[in-house]
Amino acid sequence: MQTRFSVFKKLLVFVVIFSSSFLSAQEKTKEATWIWYPGDFEINLANQMQNRRTERDSFFPVFWKTDSPYNLVDFHKFFDLQAPEDVTIAVEGTYNIKIDGKALQGFPKKISMPAGKHKLSLKVYNQASVPAIFIDGKTIKSDNSWLVTYEDKEWIDETGKASDQSGTTWLQAGSWNLNQASLPPSKFALPVKKMEAVSHVKMGTETLYDFGKETFGFIQLNGLQGKGTVAIYYGESKEEALSKEHCETLDQIEVASNTPQDRIMELSKAFRYVLVAPSNGVEIASVMMWFEYADLKDKGSFTCSDAEINEIYDVAKYTFHLTSREFFIDGIKRDRWIWSGDAYQSYLMNYYLTNDSPTVERTLLALRGKDPVTAHINTIMDYTFYWFLGIYDYYQYSGDKTFIKQFYPRMQSLMEYCLSRRNENGMMQGLSGDWIFIDWAEGLSKKGEVSFEQLLLARSLEAMTVCAAIAGNEQDSAKYKDLGIQLKTKIFDKYWNPEKQALVHSYVDGKQTENVTRYANMFAIFFDYFNEEQKQQVKKSVLLNDKVQKIVTPYMRFYELESLCAMGEQDYVLKEMKEYWGGMLKLGATSFWEEYNPTKKGTEHLAMYGREFGKSLCHAWGASPIYLLGKYYLGVKPTAPGYSEYEIKPSLGGLQWMQGKVPTPNGEIEVYCSTKEIKVKAVEGEGKLIFESSAKPKSNSGTITALAKNKYQLIVKPNVEYKISYKAL
Amino acid sequence: MQTRFSVFKKLLVFVVIFSSSFLSAQEKTKEATWIWYPGDFEINLANQMQNRRTERDSFFPVFWKTDSPYNLVDFHKFFDLQAPEDVTIAVEGTYNIKIDGKALQGFPKKISMPAGKHKLSLKVYNQASVPAIFIDGKTIKSDNSWLVTYEDKEWIDETGKASDQSGTTWLQAGSWNLNQASLPPSKFALPVKKMEAVSHVKMGTETLYDFGKETFGFIQLNGLQGKGTVAIYYGESKEEALSKEHCETLDQIEVASNTPQDRIMELSKAFRYVLVAPSNGVEIASVMMWFEYADLKDKGSFTCSDAEINEIYDVAKYTFHLTSREFFIDGIKRDRWIWSGDAYQSYLMNYYLTNDSPTVERTLLALRGKDPVTAHINTIMDYTFYWFLGIYDYYQYSGDKTFIKQFYPRMQSLMEYCLSRRNENGMMQGLSGDWIFIDWAEGLSKKGEVSFEQLLLARSLEAMTVCAAIAGNEQDSAKYKDLGIQLKTKIFDKYWNPEKQALVHSYVDGKQTENVTRYANMFAIFFDYFNEEQKQQVKKSVLLNDKVQKIVTPYMRFYELESLCAMGEQDYVLKEMKEYWGGMLKLGATSFWEEYNPTKKGTEHLAMYGREFGKSLCHAWGASPIYLLGKYYLGVKPTAPGYSEYEIKPSLGGLQWMQGKVPTPNGEIEVYCSTKEIKVKAVEGEGKLIFESSAKPKSNSGTITALAKNKYQLIVKPNVEYKISYKAL
Known part of the structure; x- marks a missing residue:
């Protein structure tokens, strides 16, 4: 009880904090901030x-x-001043x-x-x-109410x-939180903090440092002196750091100093281990690092009765934070690039943990770049579609229409690019x-008309239908709606195979292929494209069918498990989570990996892309438990944009109890659920708490309505703490 | 005779020089040069x-x-080396x-x-x-045979x-003449040379310097010392330099030095006069300037029996050189911008004087910029069309297909932009x-469907027809051809008024307007859109009709005189040239102006745009005599791309004699013509010398053919000197 109660104490504290931070956020709109053409700081960064x-x-x-x-931007705003005003100006x-x-x-x-008025x-x-x-100035301040253009004509x-x-x-001008004249956009850098290795081992003149867990930052060599070189070999694993020939990242510096100096490496890197190898005649007193981080605050949380799940959640959180930097990136060792498909998962996790809108917007803008469109986003067809889906979700979770209004032209031209590349059957190939x-x-066919891509295009067209309307372009909205409906019909005509009880993988040379893969089938579930019968068929014939090629990336396990959750298979998914993510933990993971194939052994787990240490051991798409636990166990999701309406549908999935918070635009939704009691509280919007109970439930507040046999609903109003006694089925 | 002969001596000398420079040009392709994505150095500059x-x-x-x-470019080339090779590398x-x-x-x-092979x-x-x-390296060198892309995928x-x-x-990579590793593209600057004022007048603490004629560069203050400020007021006229309140450009610098220092102003400026005004306590020993120039060599020339025409030609040449800088710009005092309509005239003058292809290409690339097209070039509809015409002419004069092949996509997207903006009648509005x-x-209507714009679009479609074919896009070529033919028909249906014997100015609200202006009519002449009867009608009803609003800019006088020349009115045009350009000279012009209205008086000539000294007194479009004298008096023009075929049709227009050179891609065509003798010589191509004679002409070489009564032709082969005795009509 203590634990449970403390949740609500914490919640209350948070609410107070948030209220004040909300006020200061409002005041912040009165604070001067650096402004630019929207999207341009983001593209440059x-x-x-x-x-x-x-x-x-x-x-x-x-x-x-x-x-x-x-490169040439015009900014302006009209002011109506009571008195003359002195204004200071900083410009990059x-x-x-x-004036006038x-x-x-x-x-x-x-x-x-x-x-x-001037x-x-x-x-x-x-x-x-x-x-x-x-x-x-006193009242004149740069903020996003200024207007901008790149051609004033x-x-x-x-x-x-x-x-x-x-x-x-x-x-409207773009801005973020650069509120100091002396820290202009060009000087932006993430914060750093000093960290020490937890242990080190001398090996002759070389030393292997262990920082205790996967980390990211700048190595600093202290007391460096002499004449020669120092090589630094970075490893996410000990094996990698010790492999001078095959470690993925390294530094080589020249030293020529008679007095001891401290030297920070130029580029930040990912590692747990570093092997520091000075040449003869070079001395190093000690080695430390500057941890570089984005300082995103956790607003969501999850704890439960299962310690392993709690550890999975914590490592997922750490993985998410390491890969949430200037942008949501794929992984920290290797690419550190912004990949749309990877970022799409980070957006979703973000909505259940940090709920940081600027990072979502920044990532979407960076991915899209500018016209003309000369390739798919990241050159990948599916990644283009995830970009549309990402905007749709962002609107659902944030309720922000401004982003869509400002950037609708970039959505439109990208969609037109896609549509212009359909083949004679109107399909993406x-x-x-x-x-x-x-x-x-392995061996996944990309030939012909792949069902998965058509499905993503259909969903993208649905996103465009909504966004075009928000941007005030009803004609586009109607057009995209029609195209989406037509395409969905075609998808089922072409790919649904009643014998296989599944969508097949592709159409090649005018013929349905025999191949069934999980991808289109699992997406069609949470896109709600199947009827109930098809869903159940697909669950059996595909999702729970071991004969269908297994997924070995956390990337697609994300959607596989989501589709099972969407069908109420939380018990099964919890076990899978423990086996898959728990499996990585058992192998010593301190962050989640790019790929995990449980059938592999030992250092096989480190290899990928034909390289011994090619695999990233800290990959954003590994952190999906954050999302799954928030959305499908705590069961919270918006049902109208920006959580003006939402649903709480807790599902223990075999846990004894769980508790946590899910952030909304202006607050949080707090959920506690055991087999006997449910507690919820929210700061904004109107929620529907939906739960099942074998006994008649009771509530301290509000009215419980029966929806069906054993199924109940309670309307959740803001700032009311609801406690429900019930009996889990 | 001495004069005439010396021409040929000079010509021979030139040929020798050219041959050797041609060899060295070939060798130059074996010299390493800085390379970039084509168009990007140009856009950046x-x-x-x-x-x-x-x-x-x-x-x-x-x-x-x-x-x-x-910002991210991939360069590559395959090499097949006999032996390993050391290669030095410089990169910006x-x-x-x-490697591989x-x-x-x-x-x-x-x-x-x-x-x-690697x-x-x-x-x-x-x-x-x-x-x-x-x-x-020994054989590995960067040049435009390297291939580049901005997305290697x-x-x-x-x-x-x-x-x-x-x-x-x-x-193909872009390049120019940056052949030193130590002088990369970012360090490019035009050359400068020291120049002194020709006189100065002390006026209290201030001094007015006169540099003798319009010039351009950086003012340098020598022996500057003391504490205070110096203001420098620039004037193309004495009045402007003396008008502290209204001069268009000025500098204000701070001085704080106990010892004499030399200080060069940061920005180059246009001026003939500068007023240097130090504050109390500031001393200046002397004032000089650094003349900044593009160092384009004259390859064409023109001299004749009329001293005033010779002076007009020389001042036009000087005007052209001052405004031919990194790019062909409009004028040197004020905008110094690259304006497509202004540049179009510079291209044409260039073909008869400096024939510098890089400056043409650079200007075309800078004007076009990149996709997406969001406005007409310089925001001006007609200026978009001049861009197409400029490429067509460049091909005619240079024979260069590479430019068209490389940049056809930019032509295409710009043309599609235009076509997408036609109104419901298929007209530009x-x-x-x-x-x-x-x-x-004054009062020129821009309303409705203006005939002039349709005419330029029709011509642009003809240019696109040719360019699409060169780029290998026959489908586009056919499409643009059809569109061009249709539009020409429409133009005559809509605008030709048989009573007015002219194309009217516009169609407004579905009706032909009463207004007749010179623009469409004169362009239709040298576009050869009229039949012979219409031409003669237009000459009388428009061109030589004082009731039709007179043109007061050298800009449009260019085309007005061209159209008259195209109809054989060289006598008339010569008089006009003497009156109009000679008129500016009589007012003391040392370069030709943006606008010259002979009815204005005194300092009225300096005003424009509602500003006392708003007018530019050195404007590229003032230099058209270079073009007119070369093309319509010496009478030289290509009749097949790159002068593989050409025409020489000398026309004295009342002169006793004239002589000059017209550059071709690999040499020059030399023409001398008096009332009794014609001499021609060319280095390449096959020319047709066409002339009229009242007596049977005789030639030292080749065969003279009679074309019609008093009209003769002689085929000009390369490197043969032809002398023809004849009797001018």
Whole structure:
């Protein structure tokens, strides 16, 4: 009882904290902040991120087009001042300042705005980084209420008269939390903190340091002196750090100093172990690191009666934090790139843990880049579709329409790119330059019209139907709706095989293939594309059928387990979670992996891509228990955008009890559930608590309604603590 | 005779020089040079150029979208080496080097390429400027035979196997003449040379310097000392320099030095006069300047029996050189921007003077920028069309197909942008954001469907027909051909008014307007869209009709005089030239102006755009006599791409004699013509000399054929000097 009660105490504390932080968030809109063309800081930061990868000390950039910020941006806002106001100005770039269209001389850092209604504009050129401004007066402050464009089209005629019909599109400025004039966008860096190795082993002149668990940051060599070199071999495993020939990342530095110096490595890296190997004549007093992190706060939580599940949740959380950096990236050792399919899972986990909207938006913007579209996102067809799905989910979880309104044109042009690449049957098929990824799975066919890709396109069209309407483009909305309906019909006509009781994998040369894979079938479940009968058939014929090729990546296990959860198989999934993620823990994992095939042995687990240590041992897609436990065990999900309405459908899945929090845009939903008692409390929105009970349940507040045999519902209002006594089935 | 003969002596000398320079040009392809993604150095340099304008010390950038270089570029070439080769490497950006796809460690500045057939690749990331490489070995050298892309799409599967169907488009690398490793693209600057004022006048503490004629560069203050400020007021006229309140450009610097120092101003400016005004306590020993120039060599020339025409030609040449800088710009005082309509005229003048292909290409690339197209070029509808016309002409004069092949996709997307903006009648009409420029002319209507714009679109479609075919896109070629034919028919149906014997100016609200302007009519002449009868009608009813609004810009006088020349009115045009350009000279012009209206008086000539000194007194479009004299008096023009065939049709237009040279891609065509004798010589191609004579002409070489009464032809073969005795009509 103590534990359970303390949850609510904590919740209350949180509510207070949140309320005050909400107030200060409102005040923050009155604080000056650096602003830019929306998406441009994000694209620029992504370029830095995507070009930071090295492989064995070779620069290893991405292989798709990366875009640049607009280099010339116009900012403006109208002000109506009671009194003249002194305003300080910081700018990244060459700029002019205009008051009511009249330019001031030079590059003032301080101006005086006259009283009355006036327009303040700045035009900034910056080729090297992002044109950005920081404006700070008593009431005049730069924030996202300023309007921006990359083409103001302000021409004049021969008499000096300005054009009155420019046709320019103005967007709201982009901003984040860069609220100091002295810390402009170009200087942005993640915070770091000092960390020490937990142990080290001397091996001749070399030393192997163990930092105790997977970590990320900059190695620092202290008291470095002499003349020669130092090589640093990084390893996510001890084997990797000790393999000078095959470790994936390394540093080699020159030393020439008679006095001891401290030296920090230039690039941050992922490791648990590092082997530090000085050449003869070089001395190193000690080795430490600077842990680099994004400082995202946990708003969601989960604990339960099963210690192994709790450990899985904690390691998943750690994995998620390590891979949530400037952006949601794939893994920390190798790519550190922003991959749409990987990020899509991070968004979902984020909604149940950190609920950080800026990182979602930043990642979506970085992935999309700018027009023209010359390839699928990350070159991968499925990854393009996940991008649309990601925006749809973001709207569901955040309720934010501004993002969609601002970036609808980028959604539209990407969708048109996809539609223009359909074959003569109206289906997506890999064209030259299209990577059909689906999953890392041996022998998986990518030929012909793959059912999985059509399914993702259908879902993307549904997302576009909603987003076009939000952007005010009803014509597009109707068009995408029709296309989506047509495609869904086609999908079932083509791929549903009543004998196999499954969607088949593909159509090749005009014929249905014999191949059944899990992918399309499991997605069709949580997309709710099957009827009830089909769902049950698919569960048996595919999901629980060992003859269908097994999934060996946590990436697709995510969806496999989600589809089972969506059909109420929480008991089964809990066991699978313990076996699969628990399996990694038993092998000593301190973060979850890119791939885990339980049939492999020993160092086989470290290899991938034909390389001994190719596999990433800290991969975002490994952290899905965060999502599964929040959405399908605590059972919380929005049923209207931004949690204005939501559902709580707790499911113990065999646990004795569980408790946790799920973040909403302006607060949290707190759930406790044992076999006898359910407690919920929420800060906003209206929820439906839905549960099953073999006895008539009782509640301290609200009214319990019976929905069906043993099935009950209670309406959850904000800021009321509900306690329900019941009897789990 | 001496004069005439010396021409040929000079010509011979030139031929020798040229031959050797041609050899060295061939050798140059074996010299290493900096290379980049084609168009990207150009776009980056244009951004610097377009963001260098100030107006009264305020930054004054362009108002249209400017693009950026691709920030991540892959370069490669295959080599088949007899022996291993040491290669030095210079790169602008972060890079990797791969031999046969395998990355080398770190950032080597020297590598060894093994013997045999191997692929050398570099991948370069550079956000701040242009990813560029300089590779220099015995046989391995960076040049435009390397291939480049901004998306190599080189993904691998889970076994490490690379994709075999990437769908990547590889273009030939871009290059220019940056042949030193130590002078990379980011350090490019035009050359400068020291120049002194020709006189100065002390006025109290201030001094007015006169540099003798319009010039351009950096003012340097020598022996500057004391504490205070110096203001520098620039003037193209004395009045402007003396007008502290209204001069268009100025500098203000702070001084705090006890010892004499020399200080060069940061930005180059246009001026003939500068007023240097130190504050009390500041001393300046002397003032000089650094003349900045593009160093384009004159290959064409023109002299004749009329001293005033010779002076007009010389001042036009000087005007052309001042405005031919990194790019062909409009004028040197004010915008210094790259304007497509202005540049179009510079291309044409260039073909008759400097024939510098890189500047043409650079200007075309800078104007076009990149996709997506979000506005007309410079926001001006007509300027978009001049861009197409510019490429067509460039092909005619240079014979270069590579430019078209490389950039056809950018032509195509721009044309599709135009076509998508036609109204329901299939006509171009100003939409929101479209600037219909045509000309600076009082009260000129831009409403409805303006005939001039349709005419330019028709011509652009003809250009696209040719270019699509060169790019190998026959389907596009046929499409554009059809569209062009249809549009021409429509133009005559809609705008030709038999009573007015002219194309009317526009169609507004479904009705032909009463307005007749010169624009469409004069373009239709040299586009050869009229039949002979219409031409003669238009000449009388429009061109030589004083009731039709007169043109007051050299910009449109260019085409007006061209159309008259195209109808054989060289006598008339020569008089007009003397009156109009001679008129500016009489007013003391040392370069030709943006606008010249002979009815204005005194300082009225300096005003424009509602500003006292708004007018540019050195404007590229003022230099058209270069083109008119070369094309319509010497009478030389290509009749097949790159002068493989050409025409020489000398026309004295009332002169006693004229002589000159017209450059071709690999040489020149030399023409001398008096009333009694014609001499021609060419280095390449096959020409038709066409002339009229009232007596039977005689020639030292070749065969003269009679074409019609008094009309003769002689076929001109390369490297033969033809002398013809004849009697001018």
